[in-house]
Amino acid sequence: MDLLREIASSLETGDDERAAERTRAALAAGVAPRVVLDEGLVRGMEAVGARFKAHEIFLPDVLLAAKAMIAGVEILKPLLEGEGMPSRGKVVIGTVKGDLHDIGKNLVGVLLRGAGFDVVDLGRDVPPERFVEAAEREGARVIGMSALLTTTMPAMARVVGLVRERGLGGSVRTIVGGAPVSADFAREIGADDYGYDAANAVERVAALVAR
Ligand code: B1M
Secondary structure (H helix, E strand, O other): HHHHHHHHHHOOOOOHHHHHHHHHHHHHOOHHHHHHHHHHHHHHHHHHHHHHOOOOOOOOHHHHHHHHHHHHHHHHHHHOOOOOOOOOOEEEEEOOOOOOOOOOHHHHHHHHOOOOOOOEEEOOOEEEEHHHHHHHHHHOEEEEEOOHHHHHHHHHHHHHHHHHHOOOOOEEEEEEEEEOOHHHHHHHOOOOOEEEEEEHHHHHHHHHHHO
């Protein structure tokens, strides 16, 4: 559909006003919020990532694309987050230490809230101890970690280790995700689960709290 292509292209041109305007137009035309997200905004960001990798565009372009993506997500947020549902449990989320990428983590948070979970978002560049302390303080059932850099993935293993050291393994589950993260990596570090995208993260968290 043209509107979805226009949303994606507004990320590629780093035009946040157009991203917001085309997102509103797609919703007004009856396109479902999840379709606008997956086939408009996420697709646009994938194209930006590929061009950045190929050195066709530079970091400032990526920043502008991120700003445009956030403009669209802000409009979709209230539609993706359910209202007035009883809580299915508390989940602490954050992007691990050294990592400033938070768009995917924010999407995971939006969809978790939409599915009825109580979300405590610690933000980005979160030290391992803060994940574990927050989970203890908040009585969270799950810690969800995001990493977008291969260099920050080891911080996930430190969180999993801390959960064990503090004897929380029985009550607090861990789930990891982010572009460079895989199910194999999750197994290697002893995390309880892995989510390949935000929607899958919600399914996996639901399975973890049901265990
Ligand atoms: Co950066 N960056 N970046 N960047 N950036 C990547 C990740 C990179 C792959 C680009 C590339 O080279 N192709 C590359 C990493 C290479 C590597 O480690 N192998 C890279 C680099 C190198 C860097 C810098 C080092 C660049 C520099 O300074 N020279 C720097 C690092 C800063 C730091 O973190 N310390 C940097 C900076 C930035 C910006 C600040 C400009 C910006 C981030 C803005 C922000 O997040 N607020 C940025 C962006 C936007 C990207 C790309 C282009 C897009 C990331 C994104 O938001 N995607 C990215 C290229 C790429 O990934 N294709 C890239 C959209 C988002 C919806 O997807 O985050 O993958 P994603 O989340 C998905 C899934 O992964 C999953 O669900 C989400 C939705 O379905 N998911 C989970 C995520 N978390 C999950 C948690 C779960 C489950 C699923 O369970 C808890």
